[in-house]
Amino acid sequence: MSGLLNFNNMNKTFRRKRLSIDEYAEGILSGDRIILSRAITLVESRLESDNELAEQVIKKILPNTGNCLRLGITGVPGVGKSTFIESFGKYLTGIGKKIAVLTIDPSSQRTQGSILGDKTRMEELANDPNAYVRPSASGNTLGGVNSKTRETLLLCEASGYDVVIIETVGVGQSETTVKGIVDFFLLLMLSGAGDELQGIKRGIMEMADAIAINKADGDNINRSEMAKREYQNALHMFPPTESGWVPKVLTCSAVEKKGMEKIWHLMLRYEEEMRKSGFFQRNRQQQNLEWMMQTIQYYLDLSFFNHPEIKSTMPELKKEVTEGLTPAIVAAKELLHRYKK
Numbered sequence: 001m002s003g004l005l006n007f008n009n010m011n012k013t014f015r016r017k018r019l020s021i022d023e024y025a026e027g028i029l030s031g032d033r034i035i036l037s038r039a040i041t042l043v044e045s046r047l048e049s050d051n052e053l054a055e056q057v058i059k060k061i062l063p064n065t066g067n068c069l070r071l072g073i074t075g076v077p078g079v080g081k082s083t084f085i086e087s088f089g090k091y092l093t094g095i096g097k098k099i100a101v102l103t104i105d106p107s108s109q110r111t112q113g114s115i116l117g118d119k120t121r122m123e124e125l126a127n128d129p130n131a132y133v134r135p136s137a138s139g140n141t142l143g144g145v146n147s148k149t150r151e152t153l154l155l156c157e158a159s160g161y162d163v164v165i166i167e168t169v170g171v172g173q174s175e176t177t178v179k180g181i182v183d184f185f186l187l188l189m190l191s192g193a194g195d196e197l198q199g200i201k202r203g204i205m206e207m208a209d210a211i212a213i214n215k216a217d218g219d220n221i222n223r224s225e226m227a228k229r230e231y232q233n234a235l236h237m238f239p240p241t242e243s244g245w246v247p248k249v250l251t252c253s254a255v256e257k258k259g260m261e262k263i264w265h266l267m268l269r270y271e272e273e274m275r276k277s278g279f280f281q282r283n284r285q286q287q288n289l290e291w292m293m294q295t296i297q298y299y300l301d302l303s304f305f306n307h308p309e310i311k312s313t314m315p316e317l318k319k320e321v322t323e324g325l326t327p328a329i330v331a332a333k334e335l336l337h338r339y340k341k
Contacts, residue, residue, distance in 0.1 A: 021053065025060040031160045033132060040134060043151045058151055061158035066284070068157045069271060072178040074168040074204070075188030080214050082121040084188055084254040085167055089122070091260035092163055093130040100132040100156035101125065102149060103167040132161065150181055150291055179207045180290050183280065184267050187211045189231065191223035206238050208247055210266055216251035216259070224251045243279045245270060309338045 019027070019038065027035025043054045075081045085101060092099050101122065126133040134152065149166060156164050168178050179185050187208035205211070211231050216224035232249045241247070248266055252259025274280035304310060313335060320326035 021056045021060055024053075024057045028057075028061055028155055028159050029064055033159075036132070036155060036159050037134070039155050040136075040152050043148045043155065044136065054151065058154060061155065065154045065157040068161055069163050069184065069267065070153060070182040071163060071165045071267065072168065072182035072185045073165060073188065074178065074185075075214070076190060079188040079190055080254050081167055081188060084212075084214055084252070085165060086122040086125040087254040087257050088260050088263065089125045089131055089165065090128065091257070091264065093125075093128050095264075096130075097162045098130045098160060099163045099165060100134065100159075100161040101165045101167065102152055102156070103133065103135045104149070132156065132159075153181065176203065176207065180287050183274075183283070184209050184270055186263070186267075188214050189227070190215060191220055191227040205235065209245060209270060210247055210263070211235070211249045212259070212263055213249065213251045214254055217253035217256050221251075243274060243283070244277065245273065304339055307339050309341070310335055313338055 019035070024035060024039050024042075028039055039054070039057055042050050042057070045051065045054070073081060073085060075084075082103075085103075089099050089101060103122075122133055125131050134156075136149070136152070153164050153166070166178055166182060185208055187204060187210070189211055191213055213224045213227050213231070228249045228251050235247050235249065250259060250262055250266065252263060271280065274283070305314075317326065317331040317335060321328050321331050
């Protein structure tokens with residue numbers, strides 16, 4: 001009997017206790033990494049009960065958010081984003097900053113699985129006591145971010161981080177949502193600007209607040225300087241930005257840890273100028289409105305596809321559309337009609 005009691009006690013010890021709203025909030029505000037991680041897991045959960053609790057936690061900690069600089073970093077394949085972020089992050093912690101890095105790993109469209117290997121790619125930064133690295137899967141979300149990246153960012157801000165870096169899954173036509181989350185958007189590129197300018201999506205360059213030519217080291221220094229001039233010329237051809245900021249092009253070497261200070265000082269200069277002009281605050285207010293509208297769309301989709309009538313009717317209508325028996329627009333309207341009933 002005593003053995004059974006001991007076993008039950010062990011189960012209670014290892015069973016994770018569900019925290020209250022106040023316990024989550026107090027842990028986050030005190031900088032407790034374990035509770036921060038649990039809160040992010042709560043936010044990313046698909047359980048309705050977890051979502052409701054997460055919303056209350058976000059509401060509780062909201063007055064303590066908004067005090068950090070939010071950075072978005074994307075780049076062409078092979079540019080060395082993780083190496084750059086680790087080098088840049090170590091520079092920031094070296095000057096006394098607390099940083100959080102939210103990395104988004106692409107999910108398989110077939111299995112929805114994700115490797116989530118960013119902590120191993122940024123091992124030195126992940127072990128830094130002044131840095132917090134959190135990988136998340138992108139899921140079905142376009143825009144190079146996770147659907148709960150905004151909420152995660154707020155949790156990190158409330159936990160006392162001075163800088164939050166969001167690393168997107170990479171450059172692509174849909175890699176734009178991050179611009180609607182961050183204050184400063186950095187695009188990492190490689191030398192060989194002539195070829196790169198042909199291949200990169202113009203929209204990404206138009207959104208960038210700065211371009212950093214990475215791997216400007218060794219025999220590549222001259223090519224990187226040439227690329228810098230070509231990108232700067234290309235940027236001058238774009239229409240003026242809403243903020244009035246003229247994007248800059250810099251060179252750096254993440255491997256040799258060169259150029260990090262220049263990039264940081266440029267970001268600080270951007271923040272100072274945007275705060276003076278009032279754009280910084282206006283931009284964040286607009287981002288909050290966009291977040292609200294996107295959240296409405298998210299929950300409408302969830303409500304629609306989880307509706308019992310839709311779930312029972314959808315397979316047959318899909319079959320009819322696939323076989324050419326029913327026009328797609330007719331099937332769509334039929335489903336919407338059933339949803340509204």
